Structures are given as C-alpha cells and as structure tokens.
Amino acid sequence: xxxxxxxxxxxxxxxxxxxxxxxxxxxxxxxxxxxxxxxxxxxxxxxxxxxxxxxxxxxxxxxxxxxxx
Numbered sequence: 001x002x003x004x005x006x007x008x009x010x011x012x013x014x015x016x017x018x019x020x021x022x023x024x025x026x027x028x029x030x031x032x033x034x035x036x037x038x039x040x041x042x043x044x045x046x047x048x049x050x051x052x053x054x055x056x057x058x059x060x061x062x063x064x065x066x067x068x069x
Contacts, residue, residue, distance in 0.1 A: 006060040009053055019049035 009016050026042040034042075 006056065008060045009056055015056065016053055019046070019053050022046040022049040 022042070023046045026039070026046045029039055029042050
C-alpha cells in the first residue's frame with residue numbers, strides 16, 4: 001500500500017501555531033510565578049506539541065515515520 005506524501009508544516013499552519021501558543025502559555029506562566037505543578041503541566045504540553053510538529057516534519061520530508069505504541 002502506497003502512502004500519500006504529506007506536505008511539510010509551514011509557520012502559518014494550525015499545528016505549528018498550536019505548538020507556539022503552548023510555548024507562550026508556558027513562558028507566561030513562568031513569568032507570572034505560577035506553581036511548579038502548573039509549570040510542569042504546561043511545559044509537557046509545549047514539548048508534546050513541538051514533538052508532534054517535529055514527527056510530522058520528519059515524515060513529510062521523507063524520514064521514517066515515528067514508531068507508535
């Protein structure tokens with residue numbers, strides 16, 4: 001079965017924008033002195049969002065798709 005080739009994510013793409021917004025929320029919470037538990041949650045959300053973009057980009061650019069468990 002042949003896969004449809006994906007197009008790379010560009011800066012205006014919603015997936016990319018979601019990752020940027022997640023990082024902004026984390027940075028703002030850090031600047032506001034929010035509790036450590038909230039900072040950890042926001043950091044993990046931001047990391048996950050950027051990892052999603054990275055995985056998509058790698059696959060779109062011809063790399064191996066990430067292993068999904």
